[in-house]
Structure formats: C-alpha cells, structure tokens
Amino acid sequence: MLTLFLLVMACTTDPLYPIDRDGDGTVDDRDCAPDDPEVGVEVWYPDVDGDGYSVFSGHLVLCGEAPPEGFITGAARMEGGEDCDDGDDTIYPGAVELCDGADNDCAVETEADAGCDTGT
Numbered sequence: 632m633l634t635l636f637l638l639v640m641a642c643t644t645d646p647l648y649p650i651d652r653d654g655d656g657t658v659d660d661r662d663c664a665p666d667d668p669e670v671g672v673e674v675w676y677p678d679v680d681g682d683g684y685s686v687f688s689g690h691l692v693l694c695g696e697a698p699p700e701g702f703i704t705g706a707a708r709m710e711g712g713e714d715c716d717d718g719d720d721t722i723y724p725g726a727v728e729l730c731d732g733a734d735n736d737c738a739v740e741t742e743a744d745a746g747c748d749t750g751t
C-alpha cells in the first residue's frame with residue numbers, strides 16, 4: 632500500500648508531467664498560446680458524410696488555420712455526438728430509424744421498435 636502511495640507521489644511530481652502554464656486545460660506542448668489562457672487549441676473532427684456528426688479518428692489539431700473540407704469544430708461535435716457510421720448520412724445519433732437493415736439512430740431504437748418487418 633505504501634509502495635503504491637509512493638509511486639503515485641513520484642508520478643505527480645515527475646518533471647515530465649505535462650505542464651499547463653496558463654491553466655486553460657491545454658498542455659503547453661499542444662497549446663497555440665501557452666501563456667494566454669484565452670487561447671487553447673482548436674480541434675477539428677472529420678465529418679465525411681456531411682450529416683453534421685463526426686468521428687474521433689483522424690481529428691486534427693490546428694492553431695488559427697482553416698481545416699480541410701469535411702471537418703467540424705469540437706463545439707459542434709460536443710453538441711452532436713459521435714457518428715456511428717461516417718460513410719452514410721442517414722445514420723447519426725437521433726436519426727429517424729429506417730427499414731434499411733442499418734442502425735440509423737446509433738443504437739437507441741432498433742428497427743423492430745420502429746415497426747419495421749425484421750423477419751422475426
């Protein structure tokens with residue numbers, strides 16, 4: 632138990648522990664302005680199918696640059712949520728469940744719930 636405690640202490644006082652000088656929640660290495668708490672980092676998330684919902688994989692970290700086409704802001708992602716199929720614009724959280732064999736609303740409602748004939 633004592634060993635574990637010492638290990639934890641060693642980690643928190645480790646000089647390699649990420650430093651956030653301006654305290655805005657973005658570590659200096661990633662911060663666009665490490666001394667300005669008003670400026671952190673801009674993260675953009677891919678929305679390939681253009682339904683307004685993004686995926687985490689392939690996200691970009693930029694500083695004041697416009698992202699390539701097909702990316703949405705972190706704020707938009709927070710609002711919308713994860714796209715469970717970023718290759719189909721009829722599939723996103725809160726979508727209307729269609730009788731197409733796919734999980735359109737990202738798992739909340741099944742096709743059977745929506746009254747589709749699922750063959751069972």
Ligand SMILES: [Ca+2]
Nearest residue numbers: 653655657662
């Ligand atoms: Ca910072």
Ligand SMILES: [Ca+2]
Nearest residue numbers: 678682684714
């Ligand atoms: Ca999408």
Ligand SMILES: [Ca+2]
Nearest residue numbers: 716717719722
């Ligand atoms: Ca989608």
Ligand SMILES: [Ca+2]
Nearest residue numbers: 729731733735
């Ligand atoms: Ca469906």
